[in-house]
Each structure stands twice: as structure tokens, then as C-alpha cells.
Amino acid sequence: MIIPVKILNLVIFSTIIFCSVSKNDSLSFYNYSAIDINQTLVQMDSFKGKNILIVNVASRCGYTPQYKGLQKLYETYKDNLVILGFPSNDFLWQEPGSNEDIKLFCKREYGVSFPIFNKVRVKGNNQHPIYQWLSDSKKNGWNDESPNWNFNKYLLNPDGKLLKFFGSNVEPLDTLITKSLVIKNIIK
DSSP states (O other): OOOOHHHHHHHHHHHHHHHHHHHHHTTOGGGOEEEBTTSOEEEGGGGTTSEEEEEEEOSSSTTTTHHHHHHHHHHHHTTTEEEEEEEOOTTTTOOOSOHHHHHHHHHHHHOOOSOBBOOOOOSSTTOOHHHHHHTOHHHHSSOOOOOSSTTOEEEEOTTSOEEEEEOTTSOTTOHHHHTTSOOOOOOO
16 A cells, blocks of 8 residues: 555654654643642642642751741732642751651641642652652753752742742742732632
8 A cells, every 4th residue: 555645744743743742741740749748649730720839848947937938928829829848858857757747847836728748859869750840951841950958949830830940048928939920810
């Protein structure tokens, strides 16, 4: 059977386009999941349509008081923003507690109501897949920076695209963060 060149080229072109789209889709932040502090699997696609601020947190760090600002940011913008806290013991063992200890600390000391996840590795060997995505430009589109300390922040827009990376010294209520949020008017 002889296939005309135009049809063959169309089939090859369509296959290349389909494979490229499939490859990019597999790199979406929304394809990932994590286990929260209550041991529930949370699909990141459940946060579609909101800004997402991902923060690696620790309870014995000089930046720990940022929990207060994170909670205030969350309360102020919760219709348009979700904050995802990922405890990590990667920096000078400043999060040594169990997940239950972390949960109690966050609630007791700062009244945290935004999602907190199980303690994870945010750098190096055994880095959590979400942090692999956040720190690999081939996956997220532009950023190769892993957290270099506790309370580093990654901001994603409502479409799940990584917008910005903020170091520990940027406070949660800093205008660098608040002016970067995509705010939708919500009529109640």
C-alpha cells in the first residue's frame, strides 16, 4: 500500500504535536500531590483557580514568626489564595518534631488554618516531587532555585504557572508578594 506524501507528512506532524502537548501536560503543577499533616492525600489540582504560595516552614528558625504573617495573608486573600506549608528539617535541624508535634505547634502558637503537609525534603537527595518541580526550569518553565533556607516562598498563578521565587527575608505581607497576586472579583 502506497501512502501519499501529504498524508504521511500530516500523520508525522500530528504525532509530533501530540507528543509535545502530552509532554508539557505531564509537567503541570496540577499533576502532583502530597500528604497533608492529617495524613490525607491532597491533589494539587484541587487548588486550580487560586494563587498558590508554597513555603518550606520550620518551628525553630529565626523566621518562624512568619507563620503569623502567612496566616494573616491567608485570611486576607483566602478567596484568591491558598498557602501550602511544607515543614522541612533540611536546614540546621530546625524542624525536628513529628508531624503531630508540627500540627500542634502551628495551631497553638499561630492559629494556622492554611494547609500544612507532612514533613518533607525540599533539597538534595529524596527531594519531594513538588520541590523537584519548583526548582527545575525544565519542569516549571524558568526557575532552578531550590530553597536555601527555611521560609522560602514560591508563588504560582491561578493557572498553576510559577510566577516568582522569594527568599526567607521577604515577609509574607510584603508588597512584593501581595502585588503579585492575581485577584479576581468575587461577588457574594
